[in-house]
Amino acid sequence: MICFLFFIARGHAEHRSFTIPDGPYDLLYDQGPLVTGVVTDENGEPLPGATVRIKGTSAGTVTDFDGVYELSLPETGEDYILQFSFIGYISREIALEGKTEVDISLETDVKALDEVVVVGYGTQRKGELTSSIASLKSDDFVQAPVRSPLQLLQGKVAGLAVGTPSGDPNAGAQIMLRGASTLEGNSQPLIIIDGIPGGNLSTVAPEDIESIDVLKDGSAAAIYGTRGTNGVIIITTRSGKGKEENRLTVDYHGYMSYEEVSRRIPVFSASEYRGLMDDPQIGNTLDDKGYSTDWWDEISRKPVNQVHTLLVNGGNGKSGYTASVSYRSRDGVIKNSDQERLTSRLSLNHSAADGLVKFNFNINNTQSKGRSIWEDVYRYSLLWNPTDRVMDEEGNYTEYPHSLNPVQQLLEETDENKWSEMLLNGKITIEPLTGLRLGILGGFQRNSNHRGKYANKKHYTNTQNGRNGNAEQWTNLHIDKTLEITADYNDQWGDHSLALLGGYGYYTSVSEGFSAMNYNFPTDAFSYNNIGVGKALQEGLAGMSSYKNSSTLISFFGRVNYSYKNRFMFMASLRQEGSSKFGADNKWGLFPSFSGAWRISEESFLRDSEVIDDLKIRLGYGVTGTMPNDPYLSLYRFAYGGFMYSGGEWIQGVGPYSNPNPNLKWETKRELNAGIDFTLWNSRLSGSLDLYQRNTSDLLYTYNVPVPPNLVSTIYANVGKIRNRGIELVLNVSPVSTEHFHWQLSGNVSYNENELTKLSNETYERDFLETGSTGAPIQKTTHLVREGHPLGDFYGWVSQGVDENGNWIIKKANEDGAETDADREVIGNGVPKMFAGLTSTMTFRQFDFTVGLRGAFMYQILNHFRMKHETFSYAYWNHPKTILDKPYGGDYYLQDVPKYVSYYIEDGDYVKLDNVSLGYTFRLKEDSTFIKRLRVYLSGLNLHTFTGYTGVDPEVNFNGLAPGVSPSLMYPTTSTYTLGLQLGF
The missing domain is CATH 2.60.40.1120 (Carboxypeptidase-like, regulatory domain)
Incomplete structure (x- = not known):
């Protein structure tokens, strides 16, 4: 092609x-x-x-x-x-x-080769890279009203999967780079915002981001040691750049968006439901209540949302500043779900002593508030009988056993959330000698959260255990502090260039929180804001808890880059890191890396090629780590338990909670990456190809141990191993480029397969792990983790048909015996092996037109909703229309109780028309003194999904040990249509 x-x-x-x-x-x-x-x-x-x-x-x-x-x-x-x-x-x-x-x-x-790419603790020319690094500028981002900055990367980076499985305004994005590499540790890439590691993406407005660089392989990420196993994403925001003419510029970006559900599960309307009653096989299982209600219409709305961002930039030759403020308001398609966010930022730069000393200061602050709904609201809107009514004549909500009317859920329960996030950092850089630069960076990040829930006195008493008003509150505070001291030296002589980096880092993290619960309130007037007046507190039945923990990380790191004639390039780095989270015998770890590149196009036999403009091969190896989430897993811990009456008083008991493990350490990933970068036919075609293998050892997980000699029956230990292998291809094509018309195609595809190669050793043994849950009424695990198999295997019964009584025919190991757990088999896998993305960008004079496609392939989904509700055994429910599909083309409807069988494991392959944008940039007079830029655009996000999957959306969770489940408790994904305006002054 x-x-x-x-x-x-x-x-x-x-x-x-x-x-x-x-x-x-x-x-x-x-x-x-x-x-x-x-x-x-x-x-x-x-x-x-x-x-x-x-x-x-x-x-x-x-x-x-x-x-x-x-x-x-x-x-x-x-x-x-x-x-x-x-x-x-x-x-x-x-x-x-x-x-x-x-x-x-x-x-x-050679502008493409001279393009600056942000790497760990510095920058490099793109042409000098020896590792697998993807770099995107603001012009490359997804042009749509995204909820998280991670969505700017969707479909743009080979090997990086970014998913948005929920349409909830308060939900974020999930991410996975080059497959799953852990059983229980942290699977998220390290986020670095303006040099500060562990940054919170909520502190950054997507419109404020200048570039995003993704360090994909081990040789690039090893400079970050125990936090680099899952890759590193470096976000650089727009900074103040002083100009000699001391000119002030102002940019405005605003847009309005309309949302609607992208895909709904088809269920029966009232008239369709009544029509089923004539079918002799199922008519007696239905119940006509005599009314007609569209339950989705009762709980939904068609929201119009808005975003406004104002950015001011100015300064002179020595000082520069950037200030911005961004307001985002988003209502969900389900009533009473929404979020508002106000983000403000200030960046200051100053150069003194003829450029020998430079100062940089940044502060980002975000204030957010949002409302969430009970997660069952959408499910019940599908299941509630369409011939029933919302309320009776007395104003009482219609009720079914142990379930809530969806309208009742929306109006009788409040769930409010407030966030406050601040990121502050400053850096001083001194250049005492030519080529030598000394820097000190300090960062402070504070994230706080307050959440309150209240179910009023009318709330359905059966599901609230008879509670007459129920209130809950949570508060959480997390503070990170960063100190980094670096020195780097750059020199060139003849055909040689050398760059040296050395540094020291000190990082502390403190988290604390409090929660309280009470019920039986005298009035609904206070909601959750007067939690002490509930009677449950007086009766000793209220709940209360709090926590606080901290951890410290210390690092020493260094790197050397060498280049000869821009033809041979070499990089080596080393980081030694100590963490308080590790056991007494493994406080420190060493993380080396090296990589090299050979620009073959500079050799004499290719220098005069009419086809090859640039050709470079790369090879890299790096060691990185993953820390446990809990900072005290290596220690002997005690916990307080119940009370006992002794000596005339109640005494609270205390006992061992966890066994100590002085050998606890980081998970270690060793990754080998081979790649090739190429530019052909006068830049008509360019791209890269990468092959990698990453072996992760010392996987953290919980193992059973004997008691005695241990005081607790489980211990957290480093045992398992996982291997990931993959290939990534990136292509950029310019099919047409004339004076007025340009067409650019950018595509990527990645393939990854993983295998759990080890789960046990001579000390700690586990044959397998059963994970995930179907929930009530089936109550079975959904996944199996075992040696020699990939993560994400579905494990259940193989269905072969339906008998004349409407019951499942199950494949059994012993055909004469009863159905047992031993009959279960691997029936699919929930982790996509392949991801792909394609972006087409066309410009004609002042018009620009962008289309983005992305997809995931070679995986399966457990359709949880169909599994639980595709049965006529519940007379008072509505049903999905797929219930009329007699399984396996048989003659009988399904009448069996819900079961976890292979019939509900569906192929999840999909291609999404993810982003379409049409813009027009007005041609302004060159001597215009007021408006310098004016652009209007229309865009659509998540417009259509091409898939054979019958559920709401095939883009489901792909992380963890139970991936690929489309839950029945869900918030539908949406399609968004946007009208935007960009102004520059």
Whole structure:
């Protein structure tokens, strides 16, 4: 396909005329003198398809196959300037000055290779990279109203999966890089915001981000030691850049968005439900209440949301500043679910002592509040009988056994959340000698959260255990402090260049929280804000808890980069790190890495190639780690328990809670990565190919131990091993590039397979893990984890049909025996093995048009909703329409009680029309003193999903040990349509 597009473009380039702004022109004019010439590259080779244009006019042409052009001037006697351009080359202008023949040579545009990429503790030219690093600038981001900055990367980075399985305004995004590498540790990549590790994405407005760089392989991430196993995502926000003219610029970006449910589970309307009663097989299982209610219409709305961002930038040659404020308001498609967020940021830069000392200061602050709904609301809107009513004549909600009317759930329960996040950092850089730079960075991050829930006195008493009003509150506070001291030295001599980095880091983290619960309130007037007046407190039945923990991390790190003639490049890094989370015998760890690259295109046998512009091969190896989440797992811990009456008083008991493990340490990942970067055919085609293997050992998990000699029956230990292997391909194609029309295609595809190669050792043994849960009424685990198999295996019964009584026919190991747990088999896997993304960007004069597709393949989904509700055994429920699909093409409807069988394991493969954007940038006068930029656009997000999956959305959870389950407790995903405005002053 790529070659096909290239030859189309080549053929187009050889055509001797084209359409220019005011219409089609014949390129050979009779009225003026003829100018001819040849356009070549720096090696003297002709450039076919190069554009030759007369500056300030609409006249132009393109070169033929031999690089020759002919162009008639509009008039005689004018001093014209010719403009020469070709994709992948630096444009040039030549004044005619009466000449009628102009030959010109264009130099290769190495801008792509000179592009600056942010790496650990510094930057590098893209052409000098020896590791697998993906870099996206703001122009590359998904153009849509995203909830999380991670969504800006959806479908853009090979090997990086970003999922949004919920449409809840308060839900975030999930992420996985190069497969699952842990059983119980942290699976999220390390987030670094403006140099501060462990940053909270809530502190950054997506419109404030300048670039995002993803360190994918071990050699790139090893500089971050015990936090780099799952990759590193570095976010750089817009910073103040001083200008000599001391000019102030103001940019505004605002948009309004409309949301609707992208896909609903089809259930029966009231008339359709009544129509089923004529079927002799199922008519007696239905109950006509005599009314008609659209329950989805009762709980839903069609929200219009808004985002407004104002950014101010200014300064002079020594000082610069950037200030921004962003307001986001988003209502969910289900009533009483929403979020408001206000983000403000200030960045200051100052240079003193003739540039020898530089200061940088940043502060980000975010205030958010949101309301959530009970997670069963959407499910019950699908299940509630469509022939029933919301309320009776007395104003009482209709009720079913042990379940709530969905409208009742919305109106009788309040769930409110408030967040406050602040990120503050400052850096001082001193350059005492040429090439030597000393820096000290300090960071402070504070995240606090308050959540309150209240179910009023009318709330359905059966589900609240007879509680007459129920209130709950939670508060949490997390503080991170960072101190980093670095020194780096850069030098060049002859064909050699050298960069050295050394540093020290000190990081502390403190978390604390409090929660309280009470019920039986005298009034609903206080909601959760007067929690002490509930009677349960007086009766000793209220609940209360609190916690506080802390951890410290100390690091020493260094790196060396060497390059010879920009042809041979080498990088090595080493980090020694100590953490208070580890056992007494393993407080410190060493994390080395190395990588090298060879730019083959600089060798004599390829230097004059007409096809290859740039070709580089890479090889890297790195060791990284993963820390446990709990800071005290290595210690002997006690916990307070129940009370006993002794000596006339009640005494609270205390006993051992966890066994100590002085050998507890980090999970260790060793990753080997081989890659190739290429640019071909005058930058028409570029891309990269990476192959990797990552072996993660010393996996953290809980193991059973004997009592005695242990005091507790379980211990947290490093035992298991996981292997991930994969391949990633990135392609960028320019099929067409003319003076007014440009078309760019960017695509990526990644394939990953993992295997749990070890789960036990001579000390700690586990044959397998059963994880996940179907929930009531089935009450079975859903997944099996065992050696020699990938993570994410579904483990259940194989169904083969339905008998004449409507019961499942199950494949059994012993056909004469009863159905048992021993009959279960692996019936699918919930982790996609392949992800892909494709972005098409077209520009025509002032118009820009972008289409983004992404997909996931080779995985299965447990359709939880169908499994629990695709049965006629519940007379008072509505049903999904798929209940009429007689299983396996048989003759009987399903009448059996819900069971976890292979019939509900569906292929999840999908392709999403994820993002479409059409924009127009107005052409403004060059001497405009007020408006400098004006752009309007329309965009759509998550517009359509091509899939065979019958549930709400095939984009389900892919993390953890029970992936691929589409839960019945869900919030539907949405499609978003946006009208936006961008202004620059």
